[in-house]
Amino acid sequence: MAVKIRLSRHGKKNFAFFHIVVADGRAPRDGRYIAKLGTYNPNTNPAIIELNTEEALKWLNNGAQPTDTCRRILSYKGVLLRKHLQEGVKKGALTQEIADQKWAAWASEKDNKLSTKVSQIAQSTRDAKKAAAAEEAKVNEARAAELAKRKEDERKAAEAAAAKSQAETQPEVAEENIQEAPAAEETTEA
Numbered sequence: 001m002a003v004k005i006r007l008s009r010h011g012k013k014n015f016a017f018f019h020i021v022v023a024d025g026r027a028p029r030d031g032r033y034i035a036k037l038g039t040y041n042p043n044t045n046p047a048i049i050e051l052n053t054e055e056a057l058k059w060l061n062n063g064a065q066p067t068d069t070c071r072r073i074l075s076y077k078g079v080l081l082r083k084h085l086q087e088g089v090k091k092g093a094l095t096q097e098i099a100d101q102k103w104a105a106w107a108s109e110k111d112n113k114l115s116t117k118v119s120q121i122a123q124s125t126r127d128a129k130k131a132a133a134a135e136e137a138k139v140n141e142a143r144a145a146e147l148a149k150r151k152e153d154e155r156k157a158a159e160a161a162a163a164k165s166q167a168e169t170q171p172e173v174a175e176e177n178i179q180e181a182p183a184a185e186e187t188t189e190a
Contacts, residue, residue, distance in 0.1 A: 002026075005059060005066040005074070007040065008033060017041050020051060020070060022059050035059070040073060046117055051077050061086075081106060 002025035009030055011017030018040040021033035037059070038051035056079045060066070066074055074080050085099040 003034065003059070003062075003064040005037065005056065005064050005070045007067070007069060015043060017043070020056075020073065022064055045121060046114065049073055049077060051079070053077060053079050053082070057082055057086075078103070078106060078110065 003022060004025045005020065005022050006029075007018040008021045008023070009016055009018055019033075020037045020040055022035045022037060023031070023033035027033065035055065037056050038049065040050075041048040051073070056074060056077075060074070060079065060083050071080070082103060085094070085102060088094045089096050089099050
């Protein structure tokens with residue numbers, strides 16, 4: 001019986017979520033499995049991988065063959081490195097202490113890379129939001145300036161219309177003033 005470490009698809013359409021399982025190679029993709037090792041969620045950045053590394057290492061040592069994607073996941077989580085170091089200890093190429101030190105150094109470096117990536121993603125998100133807010137403020141200022149210009153043009157047009165209507169009524173008032181002015185002069189002479 002060929003035992004495989006592979007992914008079993010779950011989740012909804014266009015939003016896949018996977019279980020990392022140990023299954024018979026002849027079983028369907030989402031069918032029966034022997035053991036569940038963890039989960040893999042590729043929908044987040046960085047992808048969330050929860051894996052029982054001890055169980056995965058046990059299955060690898062017993063001869064289970066990972067698929068290409070599972071091999072990458074196991075490598076990312078350091079299971080393949082631990083298997084390699086354990087084989088070195090069995091052959092006598094290095095001691096268990098040295099293997100543990102190499103594993104600890106690799107794990108701390110991996111954690112640093114992951115935390116750096118998370119902080120960079122968060123920083124780029126903040127920068128993108130700031131840039132979008134600045135761009136929106138710039139557009140809003142341009143709209144406000146255009147609106148103020150329209151209101152000013154409307155006010156000037158209203159003043160011009162009022163002045164024109166007043167000028168049309170003004171000549172009649174001027175003629176009345178002219179007619180009244182000689183009468184006023186006559187009254188002062190008398």
